[in-house]
Amino acid sequence: MNGLNFYKGRVCLNCLTNTIENAKAIYETANCHVAVGILSANYKDVESAVREMKKFQEAVDNNISVGLGGGNPKQWKAVAEISGEIKPKHINQTFTAGGYTRARTGEGPFLNSMVAPSGYPGFVKISTGPLSKELEPAVVPVKTAIAMAREQGADSLKYFPMGGLDVRGEYEVVAMACAEADFGLEPTGGINLENFKEILEIAVSAGVKHVIPHVYSSIIDPDSGCTRIEDVKSLYEIIEEVVK
Numbered sequence: 001m002n003g004l005n006f007y008k009g010r011v012c013l014n015c016l017t018n019t020i021e022n023a024k025a026i027y028e029t030a031n032c033h034v035a036v037g038i039l040s041a042n043y044k045d046v047e048s049a050v051r052e053m054k055k056f057q058e059a060v061d062n063n064i065s066v067g068l069g070g071g072n073p074k075q076w077k078a079v080a081e082i083s084g085e086i087k088p089k090h091i092n093q094t095f096t097a098g099g100y101t102r103a104r105t106g107e108g109p110f111l112n113s114m115v116a117p118s119g120y121p122g123f124v125k126i127s128t129g130p131l132s133k134e135l136e137p138a139v140v141p142v143k144t145a146i147a148m149a150r151e152q153g154a155d156s157l158k159y160f161p162m163g164g165l166d167v168r169g170e171y172e173v174v175a176m177a178c179a180e181a182d183f184g185l186e187p188t189g190g191i192n193l194e195n196f197k198e199i200l201e202i203a204v205s206a207g208v209k210h211v212i213p214h215v216y217s218s219i220i221d222p223d224s225g226c227t228r229i230e231d232v233k234s235l236y237e238i239i240e241e242v243v244k
Contacts, residue, residue, distance in 0.1 A: 003062070003089045003108065003109075003110070004035060004063070004089050004090060004110050004212075005032045005033045005034075005063065006033060006210060007031075007033040007239050007240070007243055008243050009209070009210075010204060010208075010209065010210065010211060010243050011033065011200065011204070011211045011212075011213070011239050011242075011243055012033050012034060012035055012210070012211075012212050013030050013033060013034040013035070013212070013213065013215065013232070013235060013236070013239070014034065014035045014037055014065055014090070014186070014188075014212050014213065014214040014215070015030075015034060015036065015037060015214075015215055015216070015219065015227045015232060015235075016036075016037040016038075016039070016067075016216050016220065016227055017036050017037065017038065017056075017226065017227055018042075018225045018226060019226060020055060020056060020059045022226040022227060022229075023036045023056055023059055023060050023064075024059050024060060025229045025232075026060075026227055026229065026232050027059075027060040027061075027063060029229050029232045029233050029236065030232055030235075030236050031236065032061070032063065033236070033239070034063060034232075035063055035064065035065035035089060035090035035110075035212065036056065036060055036063060036064050036065060037064070037065040037067045037092075037214070037216070038053055038056055038064055038065065038066060038067060039067040039068070039069040040066060040067060040068065040069060040075045040078040040079050040082055041067075041068065041069030041070075041072055041075050041078075042069070043078075046078055046081045046082055046085070049078070049082045050082055050085045050086055053066070053082065053086055053088070054086055057086060057088065062087075062088060062089050063089050063090075064088045064089065064090070065088065065089075065090035065091070065092060066079050066082055066083050066086075066088050066090070066091050066092065067079070067092045068092050068093070068094070068114075071114060071128070071160050071161065071188075073094045073128060073129050073130040073133050074130045076093060076094045076096075076097040076101075076129065076130065077097070077100075079091060079092065079093055079097075079101065080093070080097060080100055080101040080104050080105075081104065083101060083104060083105050083109060084101075084104030084105050087105060087106075087108055087109060088109055089109060089110060090109060090110045090111075090112075090212070091105070091109045091110070091111045091112065092112055092114065092158060093111060093112060093113060093114065093154075094113075094114050094128045094129045094130075095113045095114055095115055095126045095127075095128045095129065095145070095148075095149065096126075096127075096128065096129035096132060097129060098111065098113045098149060098152035098153060098154045099151075099152040099153060101153075102152060102153030102154070103153075110155050110156070110184070110212075111153060111154045111155050111156075112154060112155065112156045112157065112158035112184070112186050112212070113145075113149035113152065113154035113156070113157055113158065114128045114157075114158040114160055115128060115142075115145050115149075115157050115158070115159060115160075116128055116159075116160060116161065117159070117161075117162065117167040117170050117171075118137070118139045118170070119170075120139065120170070121169050121170050121172075121173045122141060122142055122170075122173050122177075123139050123140065123141055123142060124139070124140065124142045124145050124157070124159075124170075124174065125137045125138065125139050126138050126139075126140055126145050126148070142157075142173060142174050142177040143177050143180075143181065145157065146177060146178065146181045146183050147181070149183075150181075150183065155183070155184050155210070156178070156183060156184025156185055156186050156210065156212065157174065157178060157183065157184070157185055157186065158186040158188055158214075159171065159174055159185065159186065159187050159188060160186075160188035160189045160214075161188070161189030161190065162187055162188060162189040162190055162191070162199075163189055163190040164189070164190035164191060164192065164195045164199070165195050165198060165199065166190070168202075171187065171199075171202060172202055172206070175202055175203045175206035175208055176206045176207075178203075178206070178208050179206045179207035179208045179209070180207075182209060184208070184209070184210035184211070184212065185203050185208045185210070185211055185212075186211075186212040186213070186214060187199050187200075187203065187211075187213050187214070188213075188214035188216075189214075190218075191213055191214065191215045191216075191218065192215070192218035192219070193218070193219070193231060193234055193235070196213065196215060196235055196238055197238045197241070197242060199213060200213055200238065200239065200242050201242055204242055204243060215231075215235060219231035219232070219235070
């Protein structure tokens with residue numbers, strides 16, 4: 001779908017990188033079934049981001065994911081403008097900026113729409129933009145959120161921050177709703193080698209057709225800032241085990 005490489009058509013990893021060499025290693029270790037994350041917040045402006053991200057695109061056949069940076073909604077426009085210039089295969093975006101971003105990129109990139117746990121199973125918080133995030137939460141049924149995201153041109157819900165399995169009950173309902181609506185799901189936040197399998201199994205067992213689990217800080221070497229390749233290998237082996 002939209003150029004991303006999904007393992008057996010179902011799962012595509014999303015891991016961060018900070019060097020081209022690390023990006024290549026991630027891509028090769030995951031047998032191309034990965035979107036290598038590059039954060040817009042790491043660049044001083046759109047121009048420098050475009051210039052540098054193009055180098056990553058060339059290194060991994062454009063399997064890059066343009067990120068906000070810790071779900072920072074203030075980066076929404078930078079992500080949209082960068083993506084409009086380089087057309088990556090994957091884009092992370094706030095719920096409220098999906099339409100703007102799709103208008104800038106056109107069809108092609110796999111675009112997510114960020115929603116947050118609400119504390120109530122079957123409902124999600126859609127006020128994830130820079131202004132709305134500071135106000136009374138806008139909480140809607142997850143099925144409605146999926147429909148609204150789709151109307152804006154998004155391909156999946158990015159469910160963040162999960163805190164690993166802290167919101168398991170809510171996550172299970174979100175997974176079932178995404179499966180029923182034939183919509184993608186991107187579990188994000190607090191995912192590590194210990195809980196990855198269970199989080200992935202929930203989405204796959206629910207019938208979600210396109211799952212993009214984001215595994216970030218837990219597999220990053222604190223000294224180099226690079227994603228540990230041995231951990232990517234472990235994650236990929238789990239994917240092979242879960243997706244039959």
